[in-house]
Amino acid sequence: MATIDDVARAELKTTADELQTAVDAFLAGQEKGDVDTCRKTIIDACEKMLQTVKPPGHFQWMERVRQMGVMGVTHLFQEWGAFDHIPEQGAISFAELGKKLDAETSLTERLSGVLIVAGILRLVGTDSVAHTPSSLIFLRGNPSGVVYRVAWDNCLVAYFHMADFFAKYGRKEPQGLTHIPASFARGHPDKPFFEVLAMDPPYLKRFTDAMAIIEAMSPAVTAGMHDFSWLVQKAEQEPNRPVFVDVGGGKGQCILTIHQEFPGIPLNRCVLQERPEVIQAVEAAADPTLAEVQKVVIDFHVAQPTKGSDTIAANILRIIAEAMADDSKLLIQEDVKDFHGPRPDTDTAVLDFLMLTYGGKERTRRCWEDITERAGLSIVSVSGGDGPWHGLFVIECVKKT
Numbered sequence: 001m002a003t004i005d006d007v008a009r010a011e012l013k014t015t016a017d018e019l020q021t022a023v024d025a026f027l028a029g030q031e032k033g034d035v036d037t038c039r040k041t042i043i044d045a046c047e048k049m050l051q052t053v054k055p056p057g058h059f060q061w062m063e064r065v066r067q068m069g070v071m072g073v074t075h076l077f078q079e080w081g082a083f084d085h086i087p088e089q090g091a092i093s094f095a096e097l098g099k100k101l102d103a104e105t106s107l108t109e110r111l112s113g114v115l116i117v118a119g120i121l122r123l124v125g126t127d128s129v130a131h132t133p134s135s136l137i138f139l140r141g142n143p144s145g146v147v148y149r150v151a152w153d154n155c156l157v158a159y160f161h162m163a164d165f166f167a168k169y170g171r172k173e174p175q176g177l178t179h180i181p182a183s184f185a186r187g188h189p190d191k192p193f194f195e196v197l198a199m200d201p202p203y204l205k206r207f208t209d210a211m212a213i214i215e216a217m218s219p220a221v222t223a224g225m226h227d228f229s230w231l232v233q234k235a236e237q238e239p240n241r242p243v244f245v246d247v248g249g250g251k252g253q254c255i256l257t258i259h260q261e262f263p264g265i266p267l268n269r270c271v272l273q274e275r276p277e278v279i280q281a282v283e284a285a286a287d288p289t290l291a292e293v294q295k296v297v298i299d300f301h302v303a304q305p306t307k308g309s310d311t312i313a314a315n316i317l318r319i320i321a322e323a324m325a326d327d328s329k330l331l332i333q334e335d336v337k338d339f340h341g342p343r344p345d346t347d348t349a350v351l352d353f354l355m356l357t358y359g360g361k362e363r364t365r366r367c368w369e370d371i372t373e374r375a376g377l378s379i380v381s382v383s384g385g386d387g388p389w390h391g392l393f394v395i396e397c398v399k400k401t
């Protein structure tokens with residue numbers, strides 16, 4: 001029987017006390033709707049406690065096998081549209097679900113079983129299955145389900161090939177736009193990721209849709225990460241200048257979110273700069289809210305990127321800096337890995353691993369100072385918000401004088 005040492009014992013006690021305090025605050029905050037921070041504290045405390053009390057050995061590896069099973073079946077069910085065939089109220093028999101999926105009843109029952117034991121679906125009687133709140137996110141079009149589907153593309157496909165990647169290129173941080181795990185995993189190591197993405201239109205659509213959802217969920221403006229009232233004033237004072245340029249701005253989601261909160265920023269003086277296939281998709285979608293926004297095809301590396309991922313990032317910033325007026329501000333919405341201390345935020349550490357697959361990285365404050373300096377910029381402020389992304393900040397830069 002595994003025992004825990006004195007340090008773990010003391011930690012368990014402290015975490016249990018923290019948990020009790022957070023639960024009390026969570027319950028008390030229900031009426032005020034002030035629960036998100038308490039929720040995070042509760043989840044973090046529970047996870048810490050579970051790590052301490054879970055026995056090593058069999059339990060640990062079996063738990064990971066369970067997680068892999070859940071991911072495998074969720075992916076199959078998402079691809080097959082199985083979640084959409086389960087009624088939102090009531091249940092469906094395995095036989096009926098199998099018929100809708102063109103799958104054997106016995107296969108449908110076995111696959112469902114993995115999600116039932118994980119609490120994602122619910123067994124009804126002996127032969128039927130129903131949704132739970134956890135499975136509803138996988139209904140077609142649900143924003144969280146769309147983002148999860150892209151996590152499969154972006155993470156798992158690349159992670160599966162990572163050992164081969166490092167065997168071929170050596171155990172060092174990927175440098176450059178090509179010969180990165182994400183392109184290697186898709187059989188085109190000599191191409192930059194965004195070119196590989198453009199070769200697969202369904203993946204490109206999933207990717208841009210997910211980016212738009214993530215941006216809409218992010219606290220860029222909503223939680224006060226940056227106050228754009230100075231820009232509204234500037235727009236009034238100088239009516240002939242472009243006001244806001246979003247470089248690599250996806251489907252224009254950030255422009256729209258900022259405009260929603262600061263309607264004084266005129267949309268016809270906002271510029272969306274993107275890769276050709278993204279601009280093409282935006283124009284084809286003909287979203288009336290984006291009609292006035294200027295759409296410009298660019299390559300922010302401009303043809304000849306130098307080697308090295310920080311050099312590439314500094315190069316993108318240098319090209320922007322060269323186009324800036326003396327009073328322009330460059331706002332970089334990005335993670336600052338060590339903002340809350342040397343231990344990175346949980347999501348930031350995992351996203352850093354994800355970024356590694358694309359030859360990118362989550363940077364520390366020091367890294368940001370270094371690359372902005374090399375680009376001819378200085379950091380004026382770094383501000384965060386109260387939203388769900390605790391590692392995300394707006395880094396405000398001006399041209400160095």
Ligand SMILES: C[S@@+](CC[C@H](N)C(=O)[O-])C[C@H]1O[C@@H](n2cnc3c(N)ncnc32)[C@H](O)[C@@H]1O
Pocket residue numbers: 194211212214215247248249250251253254273274275278298299300301
């Ligand atoms: C991670 S997404 C972020 C999208 C958006 N800024 C957001 O926060 O939701 C990166 C974006 O950069 C664009 N991009 C990648 N390479 C580019 C390039 N060389 N020139 C211009 N845009 C590029 C991609 O098409 C993609 O939409």
